[in-house]
Amino acid sequence: MAEQIYTIPVNDAFDSGCECPMCQMQKDLERNAIEYTMGPSYMEDDNRAMTDKLGFCSHHLRMLYQEKNRLGLALMMNTHMNKTIQDMRALAAKGPAAKAGLFGKNTPNAPVVDYIENMEKSCFICGRMDDMFVRYVDTIFHMWKRDSEFRDKFATSKGFCTYHYGILYKTGQNKLSKEQYAQFIEILNKVYFDNMERVNGDLSWFIDKFDYRYKNEPWKNSKDALPRGIIKIGHTFVE
Template identity: 90%
Template sequence: MAEQIYTIPVNDAFDSECECPMCQMQKELERNAIEYTMGPSYMEDDNRAMTDKLGFCSHHLRLLYQEKNRLGLALMMNTHMNKTIKDMKELAAKGPASKAGLFGKSTPNAPIVDYIDNMEKSCFICGRMDNMFVRYVDTIFHMWKKDAEFREKFASSKGFCTYHYGILYKTGQSKLSKEQYSEFINALNKVFFEGMERVNEDISWFIDKFDYRYKNEPWKNSKDSVQRGIIKMGHTFVE
């Protein structure tokens, strides 16, 4: 199948020979979203309105702080905090929620508590990443159905982390025919478990190397096994 714009990131991730191509896609999406957020776009009214409303999760706020554009971050933080202070003052003035009666339902949260809870779950960068990642997942199944070369690439990959294995396992049922799904699951299970066992064997050898009996033995592929194990268990490793 001829490569198209929406297939390029998927092919690039599977060509990278990483422990989880989908983690690789998310890593690239995150980098692109950070660059977009801290680029000239932060001066655009539409984007500022969205960052004012959604804010950033603690993880992405730390990444934004590591960028060189402190003025851009300060401008976004300033207008976001202005909105937050205004909203929270209005909600705080309403006071706590009324207590439920003896036989009523549990006492509802105060409006300001619900506001804070929603704010904690909201992030401009997470939302931007999630929207694009859904398209990448759809592209994987589109390519699985249409591209024999991609199916071979999938089958020869190093597998996936547990989190993305679960996403592929679940999503495939609604994206593929019964016959296609059966073939897909067989390939998915094979690369996933082979990849998990390979990395776990490397971790075991890493542990053995701290035993004096194996002091003079080669490290083989175990030196970065802990980092790769973290990825396999569904956590992006950051050096």
């Protein structure tokens, strides 16, 4: 199947040789979202309205701080804090929620507490990543159904982390026919378990190399087993 714009990120991730192509997609999406947020877009009214409303999670706020555009970050933080202060003042003025009676349900949260809890769950960058990642997952199944070369690439990949294995396992049931899904699960299980065993074997040899009895033995493929294992079980990269 001829490569299309929407298939390029998926093919690139599967061509990367990563222990989980879907983790690679998320890493690329995160970098793109950071660059978008700190680029000229931060001056656009629509984007500023969204960052004012959603804010950033602590992880992405640290990443934004590491970028060079400190003025852009300060402007976004300033207008976000202005909105937060205004909203919180109005909600705090309403006071705590009425306490439930003796036999009533649990006391509901005060409006200000609900606001804070919702704000802690929102992040402009996470939202951009999540929206695009759903499209990438759809593209995987679109390519699976139509592109035999991609199916071969999938089957010879280094597998997936446990989290993304679960996403593929669950999503495929709604995206593929019964026959297609049976074939997909057979291949998905093989690449997942074979490659989990491979990396776990490398970790075992990495551990053995700290035993004096194996001091003079070669490292084989175990020198980078720890960061590769972290991808497999933690669906994240370590620098």
